[in-house]
Amino acid sequence: MLPTTNQHLETHPVAEMYADEYKSGQLSRREFLVRSTALGVSAAAAYSMIGLSPALADAHMVTPPMGGSLRIQMEVRALKDPRTYDWSQMANVSRGILEYLVESRADGTFAGVLLEGWEANEDASQYTLRVRQGVKFNNGDDFTAEDVAANFRGWCDATVEGNSMAARMGALVDPETNQAREGGIEVVDDHTVVITYPGSDITLIAGIADYPSAVQYRDLIGTNVLDHGVGTGAYRVTDYEVGVSARLEKNPDHEYWGTAYLDEVVFIDLGQDPAAWFAGAEAGEFDMTYETVGEFVDLFSAIGWTQSEVVTAATVVIRPNQNNAPYDNVMVRKAIQLAVDPQVCLDLGINGQGIVAEHHHVCPIHPEYAELTPLTVDKDAAAAMLAESGHADHVFEIVSIDDDYRRNTTDAVAAQLRDAGFTVERTVIPGSTFWNDWTTYPFSSTNWNHRELGVIVLNLAYRSGVAWNEFGYANPEFDALLDQANGIADADARREIMAQIQQILQDDAVTLQPYWRSLFRHYREGVLNAEMHPKFEVNIHYLGVEA
């Protein structure tokens, strides 16, 4: 059984407004769904508000037969405190045991998993979370509002190194104590938790649907699930060898609240080289890939595997760091932007598997995306601007990781800069050491994953002084506008601000951000519900194989 959302709101005043916007053509269906479900309206109700059949919502999900075994090719990394997960692969293994309050679906909607539903108040500063009843941990205890509150307190603990949930909790974290704000998390009864922000926050639901927000038992927050195996999910880990494989089987001693189909799931790690994955596929060593990249997309299709594609807000930025000369000079950055044609990066970097972007890191599939005037590419103007800035003889060293698409895209940028008369040097660093200094390289490329709202990544990476600000970007005007945008639940009002924000990012030439990637996955015939997810999620409870 897929998680039902029957206790969701039937409607919400803001959602009604979105529905009108959708009908008048101001919102796309996807945008409408993201926003209205984030407010607590059920996906079914949201679909009906805009006159579509709710059956569309999960038309791509089928009910698999019970039983079977599935092998998934995916990196098997050492697990740790879920709050510090930095790879979706970790969560894909632990998701069989540690479930989430909310999940984001491939179509952009949010659905409750351990929550039955949630409502936001009118200005999105207070959320009432209704905890699913009848859920048990596999240690026999009931899952209650206390567990939810304990997890929220854990997520808000900014003193834990590498706890990326603290950033997602935003103003719920008290900057004085680095813990949850007093009175921010309130347990009303066994099945209700109220989250109160000091101001508006529209990212809460997206934040608790993200992969580091795995829900743990109330006394085991911050532990590695492999050490104790306690969770609400239907599976248990039987073998776990990092870099080799992980095996999960249905836990016979646990009564799962939903339905899980497969008896056994094995994650097989074939290393980082897609050629090895392909050799493994030819040797019949697995049934489904975690992700298929680059030229291997066509190769996997050629050997008869089913292809699944999803357009996402995943991207690559090739950014100068403004703390390093000459990139503190806006004219240099502007010249770089003028010299690079995003279409070329898209074609050479990822075989055209995606859509062109506009250097401001807000994607057309984001609800608040504002359309700006198209960018121009002018190599002569770029050269002139570079000469005018006085850095014409600077040697531009561009660093990238040694990996297929990121390296190719960076090469495409370097080639175009050379065409425009820049002196460019390329440095390729192996993946094992690249991330040591990823925020401080003077000029380098970084991949960014899909996020549900445009403001999320801006808050994570472009705000002055935040940990992931690899651009060295600090603009008080931008920060102020971003604060403003964070507080506006209303779509069009926020888009007006976003137009300004996007414009500022373009005018300051903060980064090159040439395209949005489509993501691909392949699976063998007979594998069910294995469609690609914009955030690489694999929920083994949903998967199945044809009998």
Add this chain to the structure above:
Amino acid sequence: MAFFILRRVGVMALTALCLTFVVFFLTNLYPNLEKLAKTQGNARMTDAEVASWIDRNGYGGPMILRYGEWLGVVPGWLREDPVNGEWRGRCLERGQTPEEAPRYCGLLQGDLGFSTVSDDEVANIIGGRLQLTGILMFWAFAVMVPSALLVGVLAGMKEGSRMDRSLSTLAIGSTATPEYVSGVIFIVLLASSTAGLSPILSELGWIDGRTLFLGSARSAMEDGINFWNFTLPVMTIALYGMGYIARMTRASMAEVMTAQYIRTARLKGVSFRNIVLKHALRNALIAPFTVIMLQFPWLLTGVVIVETLFNYNGFGWTLVQAASNNDIELLLACSIVAVFVVLVTQLISDIGYVFLNPRIRIS
């Protein structure tokens, strides 16, 4: 003889000590610790968080003391969490207090330490991996040594003959092709369903599966080895070493064949077959014996490439994993194993030499 072996063991201990110190020094350079912190903590930690992680997990403090901790001559580090009062330390299991745990836990106490990348005790990992590599090496030797000796003897029987020239070309070709070239060629030719021989054979109906051989040896670890999944990795390793041993055997054989006693035997009217088998062979095999023993250390480097290429999770693959993740204690354990293998095979080679060649004495 006993003194000789004892001295060799001493050399081995000393070599292992030096080598592990070098490895320890290199893996404990700050940028490497930073890498470790980021793979263990979070790939995108800030510098302050990295410093705190390094200190909290016992990687702070003077390097020589930490090397002593690893050796087991300095007490393991201990640290009390200032927030919840929990003790953490090198020798502590989860939830143990310092009183319950031993003070020393290093190599001398038989504790190889903890592998950060595998999140498990090194001792639990390295045994199984070595066994897998042992199987691979056994088969590689089983193919390589007989075929190399055969090629070498055949080529060396009559120096300059047509057979000598063609076999020598073959041997030089195989030893000039490194594993990472031959392995890829094998995969493309024999293990791809879209290129090489497999599509043709499959169309003709000569093979049941999609490919002639498997380009991945992973199934060999779980379902056991068979001709289908193990041929390519074994051939890739064997081919490289084969050419070298064959060349050495040929040179030795050719030299023996020009010796006076061979001429005497021939003048006496002994058949060529008997000259080769009864008179030349034993003397010709002394030099290749050393070369064959020397192939063990060479194979240790060969398996690094082959195991990674064919996804066979043995010792070589573990070494790559440990190095690319800066897994300090796993790397140290790998170094000890490598030193052990190299010196033990050399010891066997030296002792074996005495039995093969009575003119040599070692003590």
